[in-house]
Amino acid sequence: MPAEAVREAEAAKIPGLPARLAAANIIGDIVQGGHRLDDCFAPNAVPSRVSGLDARDVALTRSIVTVALRRLGVIRYALGELLEKGLPRQAARLEYSLIAAAAQILFLDAADHAAVDLAVRATRLEPKTAGLSGVVNGVLRNLARRRDEFVDIAAGGEHDAPTWLSQRWRKHYGEATARAIAAMHMLEPxxxxxxxxxxxxxxxxxxxxxxxxxxxxxxxxxxxxxxxxxxxxxxxxxDAAAALPARLLAARSDERVLDMCAAPGGKTAQLALARAHVVALDRSAERLKLLAANLARLNLHADVAVGDAAAYQAQPFDAILIDAPCSATGTIRRHPDVPWTKKPGDIETLAGLQTKLLNRAALLTRAGGRIVYCTCSLEPEEGEQQIAAFLRRNPDFRRMPVDPEEGIPKEFINSDGDLRTLPHYWPNEDPRLAGIDGFFAARLLRSA
Structure with a gap:
C-alpha cells in the first residue's frame, strides 16, 4: 500500500482528524492554489479533499475553512507573533494546518486540547513535518493562552483583509466606511x-x-x-442586491432581452418571470446546465446560448443586462476566499474585459434600447469609472438615473443616479438580518 494511503488509513481511525486534514489541505488549495471555496466542496472537485468523509465531517471541514478565511489576516498575525523564526521551507504547507487549528482555538467552539492534539497528530503523519510536532504543540498552546489578546486584536479589524484591499477601501470610501465594510465581512451572510x-x-x-x-x-x-x-x-x-439590476432593466413581455453573462441564472429567472423573450448567454456550458436546471425547477423559459459575450453577434436587442465578471469584492461576506485569491493586477485585467463587454453591448442594443451594467465589486474601476469612460466613448448613450420611486432605497443611489450598495448597509441588531452585498449598477439609454 502506498505511504499516502497508509497515512490516510491511520488518520481515519482518529475521530475528527480526517476533517482537520481536509480543512488544512483546502486552505492551502485556496490560498496557495487560487481555488474557489465553493469549487473545493463541489462533487466534481479536483482534487477532492472531502471524498470519503461523512456529511458531518464535510460540514465541520467547511466550517473550519470558512472561519479560517474570514479571519485569515489576524490568524497569520498571531502565528507570526508566536513563530519567531517562521517555518522551514520544506514544511511550508504546515502553515495551513496551523491556520486550521488556530481558527478552531480562536473563533470556533472547539476544546483547546482537542484542537492542539489533532494538529500534532496531523504533523506526525507527514514525514516532512513529523520532527516539528513539538513546535506545533508549543505554538498552539501559547495561542490558546493568549486567546483573549488576539481576539481583541481581531475585533479592531486591522488585519481583516489584505493590505492592498484595505488601502483601496480607505482611499475610495474613507476610514470609517472601510472599517464598517470590513466588520460586516466577519459575519455569516x-x-x-x-x-x-x-x-x-x-x-x-x-x-x-x-x-x-x-x-x-x-x-x-x-x-x-x-x-x-x-x-x-x-x-x-x-442576494437582495443582486436582485436589483434586473429590476432596473424592467423587461417587458414584448421585448427581446439579452442576459449577457447569465450563469448561474438568478437574473435570468427575473427576466423570464417578466415573460420577456430572453437569451441567456454564457461562455461556460457547465454553468449553463445549472442555469437550465434551475429554470426548469421554476417553470420558466429562456433560450440558452453558449458563447463569448465579448464577440457575440445577433440581431439588436431591446434591452441588455451585463452582469460582468469582476473582482467580486462586494461578496466577501458570502465568499471569504475572495480577498486571498485576488491580486491588485486582477482589477485592471477585469476592467479591460468589462470594457469589451460594454462595447459589444452597445453594438447589440437597438436605437431607443437600454443597457443595465452591473458588477458585485466595491472597486470604482469596475463600476463608476467604467460607466464614465463608456459614456465618453458613446455619445449616443445617456444615463437613466435610478429613482427612489422604483422601490430603491435612497441610500443605494449615488450622486450620478447609479446604484451603489455597500456591505454594511441595512444595519440590524440581529446579524442574521443585517447587511447586503456590495453592488454597482448603471442604466443606459440609447438615443432613438
Whole structure:
C-alpha cells in the first residue's frame, strides 16, 4: 500500500482528524492554489479533499475553512507573533494546518486540547513535518493562552483583509466606511430569496422578513432543498442586491432581452418571470446546465446560448443586462476566499474585459434600447469609472438615473443616479438580518 494511503488509513481511525486534514489541505488549495471555496466542496472537485468523509465531517471541514478565511489576516498575525523564526521551507504547507487549528482555538467552539492534539497528530503523519510536532504543540498552546489578546486584536479589524484591499477601501470610501465594510465581512451572510409572487406570505411561511426592495430574508439557516416552496419552484436564492439590476432593466413581455453573462441564472429567472423573450448567454456550458436546471425547477423559459459575450453577434436587442465578471469584492461576506485569491493586477485585467463587454453591448442594443451594467465589486474601476469612460466613448448613450420611486432605497443611489450598495448597509441588531452585498449598477439609454 502506498505511504499516502497508509497515512490516510491511520488518520481515519482518529475521530475528527480526517476533517482537520481536509480543512488544512483546502486552505492551502485556496490560498496557495487560487481555488474557489465553493469549487473545493463541489462533487466534481479536483482534487477532492472531502471524498470519503461523512456529511458531518464535510460540514465541520467547511466550517473550519470558512472561519479560517474570514479571519485569515489576524490568524497569520498571531502565528507570526508566536513563530519567531517562521517555518522551514520544506514544511511550508504546515502553515495551513496551523491556520486550521488556530481558527478552531480562536473563533470556533472547539476544546483547546482537542484542537492542539489533532494538529500534532496531523504533523506526525507527514514525514516532512513529523520532527516539528513539538513546535506545533508549543505554538498552539501559547495561542490558546493568549486567546483573549488576539481576539481583541481581531475585533479592531486591522488585519481583516489584505493590505492592498484595505488601502483601496480607505482611499475610495474613507476610514470609517472601510472599517464598517470590513466588520460586516466577519459575519455569516444572510439567506435572501427572490419570489415569484406573494413575498409577505412566503416570509411568514419561511420565518423571514420582507426587505424594502421586495426580497425575503430568512432568520434560520435551514438547508435550501428542505424549505417549503423549493420543489414547487416558488422562489430562488439571490442576494437582495443582486436582485436589483434586473429590476432596473424592467423587461417587458414584448421585448427581446439579452442576459449577457447569465450563469448561474438568478437574473435570468427575473427576466423570464417578466415573460420577456430572453437569451441567456454564457461562455461556460457547465454553468449553463445549472442555469437550465434551475429554470426548469421554476417553470420558466429562456433560450440558452453558449458563447463569448465579448464577440457575440445577433440581431439588436431591446434591452441588455451585463452582469460582468469582476473582482467580486462586494461578496466577501458570502465568499471569504475572495480577498486571498485576488491580486491588485486582477482589477485592471477585469476592467479591460468589462470594457469589451460594454462595447459589444452597445453594438447589440437597438436605437431607443437600454443597457443595465452591473458588477458585485466595491472597486470604482469596475463600476463608476467604467460607466464614465463608456459614456465618453458613446455619445449616443445617456444615463437613466435610478429613482427612489422604483422601490430603491435612497441610500443605494449615488450622486450620478447609479446604484451603489455597500456591505454594511441595512444595519440590524440581529446579524442574521443585517447587511447586503456590495453592488454597482448603471442604466443606459440609447438615443432613438
Amino acid at each position: 444572510p439567506l435572501d430569496l427572490s419570489l415569484k409572487d406573494d413575498p409577505r406570505g412566503w416570509a411568514e411561511r419561511l420565518d423571514g422578513v420582507v426587505l424594502p426592495t421586495g426580497s425575503v430574508r430568512l432568520r434560520a439557516r435551514t438547508p435550501i432543498a428542505e424549505l417549503a416552496g423549493y420543489e414547487e419552484g416558488e422562489w430562488w436564492v439571490q
